[in-house]
Structures are given as C-alpha cells and as structure tokens.
Amino acid sequence: MVSKEGKLRVLFISSGRMGDVGYVVRNQGESLIRHGIDLDYLTISPGLKGYIGAVRQIRRRVRAGDYSLVHAHYSLSAFAASMAGRFPLVVSLMGSDAWQGVFMRLMIRFLSAVRWKAVIVKTREMKRRLRLEKAHIIPNGVDTERFTPGDRDEARQQLGFSLTRKVIVFIAGRNRPEKNYPLAQEAVAMLNNDYVDLLYVHSTESSTIPCYLNAADLLLLTSDREGGVNVIKEAMACNCPFVATDVGDIREIAGETEGCFITDHNSAQIAETVRQILKTSARSEGRKRILELGLDSGSIATRISDLYKSILQEYYR
Structure with a gap:
C-alpha cells in the first residue's frame, strides 16, 4: 500500500524514554523520509506493561494508517509487533539483542523463521551470534551533513x-x-x-x-x-x-x-x-x-528502501 502521493507508508516502532524514539532510530527514520518514504513513529513505553499495552496500540495504528509495512527496532518491540496482527514486518536488531540470554535468542530465531519478513542486523558478528543465516547486514548510517569536519x-x-x-x-x-x-x-x-x-x-x-x-x-x-x-x-x-x-x-x-x-x-x-x-x-x-563504504545515512536509506520494495513484491505476489 502506498500513500496518495505514491510513496511507501511505513510505521517505525521502537521503545523510547521520555516519550520519544532514540537518536539512532530517529536518524534512520529521517533519512528514509528524505529518501521519499512516508513514515510515522510509534513509541513504546519501557517495561513489561508498556510492551503488553503496545500490542493493541500497534494493531490500531496499523489499521488506521494503511501502512505498506511495519519496521520494528530491537527485539522486544518486534515481539510486540509480532502479536499485533498480520502485516509485512521488518525487524532491525541492535547490538544489545545479540547478547541476550538463550531464551531470547531462541525467540528471535523462531520469529525470524515464521513471522518476520526480513531481519536486519548491524554486523557479521551479530548474524553469526544470533545464527540468522538470511539476515541482511545493514549498518546504521551516519548523517554526514551534521557530522562534518570543523575547526x-x-x-x-x-x-x-x-x-x-x-x-x-x-x-x-x-x-x-x-x-x-x-x-x-x-x-x-x-x-x-x-x-x-x-x-x-x-x-x-x-x-x-x-x-x-x-x-x-x-x-x-x-x-x-x-x-x-x-x-x-x-x-x-x-x-x-x-x-x-x-x-x-x-x-x-x-x-x-x-x-x-x-x-x-x-x-x-x-x-x-x-x-x-x-x-x-x-x-x-x-x-x-x-x-x-557507503555508510552515510543516504546510502543506507537507499539499501533499506530497496529491501522494503523487494519484501512487498514478494508479499503481494
């Protein structure tokens, strides 16, 4: 599904203290917006209560928003999104997810096989440690317009x-x-x-x-x-x-x-x-x-956008 302007519509989900998404997730989202993606954020309150309550919240937002797909960041946000209904779901696992306990890593492998349409990890070590053979290695990009040499x-x-x-x-x-x-x-x-x-x-x-x-x-x-x-x-x-x-x-x-x-x-x-x-x-x-290396946020946004398109082509085939 696309917006009236013909753009992909994506819902970004992550936990967030102080009611806002973290810097890394925000940076990636803004780079995708500049790339032409119509993107909204949904922030989950930390703690077990926050993740349980997020399931209904995600379900409502997806139904009302007519999104092309949902992109969840971190494993706990992905678990909540997985229980919120059937829709194309992309998951970005972060460094801390690779160092979770055995049960959490088993859950990640199970859901990546039966529910998640694509998994993004940040490094080869994460892919190896989580044993996700089909995961896409896409590092976080750096905003080279903000991070630039100065006096x-x-x-x-x-x-x-x-x-x-x-x-x-x-x-x-x-x-x-x-x-x-x-x-x-x-x-x-x-x-x-x-x-x-x-x-x-x-x-x-x-x-x-x-x-x-x-x-x-x-x-x-x-x-x-x-x-x-x-x-x-x-x-x-x-x-x-x-x-x-x-x-x-x-x-x-x-x-x-x-x-x-x-x-x-x-x-x-x-x-x-x-x-x-x-x-x-x-x-x-x-x-x-x-x-x-193409690690600027614009190049990374292109890679993620291309992944979205390939997933949707397969999903609606």
Whole structure:
C-alpha cells in the first residue's frame, strides 16, 4: 500500500524514554523520509506493561494508517509487533539483542523463521551470534551533513574548553558497564600527563556531539562488546582520530585508515597508542573511508528502501 502521493507508508516502532524514539532510530527514520518514504513513529513505553499495552496500540495504528509495512527496532518491540496482527514486518536488531540470554535468542530465531519478513542486523558478528543465516547486514548510517569536519578552536570555544590542553572524549550512555570506562581511565592515567583531559560525554543533546568530536584530539572507546558502533562512524565523518578496542564492526570499518587505531583490552597498549596520536595532533582520513563504504545515512536509506520494495513484491505476489 502506498500513500496518495505514491510513496511507501511505513510505521517505525521502537521503545523510547521520555516519550520519544532514540537518536539512532530517529536518524534512520529521517533519512528514509528524505529518501521519499512516508513514515510515522510509534513509541513504546519501557517495561513489561508498556510492551503488553503496545500490542493493541500497534494493531490500531496499523489499521488506521494503511501502512505498506511495519519496521520494528530491537527485539522486544518486534515481539510486540509480532502479536499485533498480520502485516509485512521488518525487524532491525541492535547490538544489545545479540547478547541476550538463550531464551531470547531462541525467540528471535523462531520469529525470524515464521513471522518476520526480513531481519536486519548491524554486523557479521551479530548474524553469526544470533545464527540468522538470511539476515541482511545493514549498518546504521551516519548523517554526514551534521557530522562534518570543523575547526578545532572554534569547537572548543563553543564548549568552553581550553585551547592548549589535550582533550580525549569518551562518549557513551550512563550505567553501561560494557563500555568499560574504568579501562579508559586507567589508560589515560598511565600517560602521566597533567595536560591531558579525559571527558566522559553522556546525557547530552545529540546535536552537540559533532562539536565534541571536532574539539577533541581523539575519541577513546574501550568497550568489552559492541554491535555496530555508531560513535566510531560519527568520529570518522568528522575526521576525529580514535583509539578503540577490537569490538563490533570497528576493524572492518576502519580498515587501514590513517588516524584510526585498534588495540587489545590492554591499558598499556591503549596508553601508548593514545600517546602517539597526541604527539602528532593530526586529524584522521575517516570521512573519506565512510563515504567509500557507503555508510552515510543516504546510502543506507537507499539499501533499506530497496529491501522494503523487494519484501512487498514478494508479499503481494
């Protein structure tokens, strides 16, 4: 089904705190809208009560909205959508879904076989870990119009940072132990340099993240595990150098790109790599790599739109 203007109509479903979808889901939705998709959002309140109540809510919205298909993000949102009726359902699984317990992974495999018309995962590791042979690997795209290289001093002045100190940013949500901030702290302490600041950026507006990346000498990521690592792609789009542990799809995305370094979970190795970057003060060549790989949000929107069309052709055959 299409809108009066001949566009595909899609309902995006995801959980959302504070009554709004998360940044990653919003970014993907907006890129699809720019691509010509007629798209609405449905946000599920967190918690068991929210997901149970969402089943009826989804059913009503689908009936009233005359949607071409529904696209659910994260496994719990997909479970709720699966119980809401018969309609073409696409599911995007995120990094956290790959690390669920055995029962949840079994449910994902079962529903992907009997209910979901297509499953999108972010990395090869997710596909392997979830044992979803037919899953489509489509990473999250980065908005290269927002995440663009900028003047370091101007960004620092905007944020109120010193122009002379070395700044390392660690960008992650709060209460996320898998991000392993203590390892970052340990590595930076080993630099034994009073002119280096490690800034833990969290609970800030997403619109300010490009400014932090342009202000920083480097991004530090010390996670124990990841799926698709959005902040790495965002840093690369800004030509911000990074040092990251070997998790998720970072090695594949970085390749041999200048200014992009991957280490073990070893504080001494991390510290030495950070030290070498701080000596040069050079920016990375990350933006060029992002565009070469087609990881900008526009290219990813094209891939998702093409998937929608192929599903609908099969569904209504």
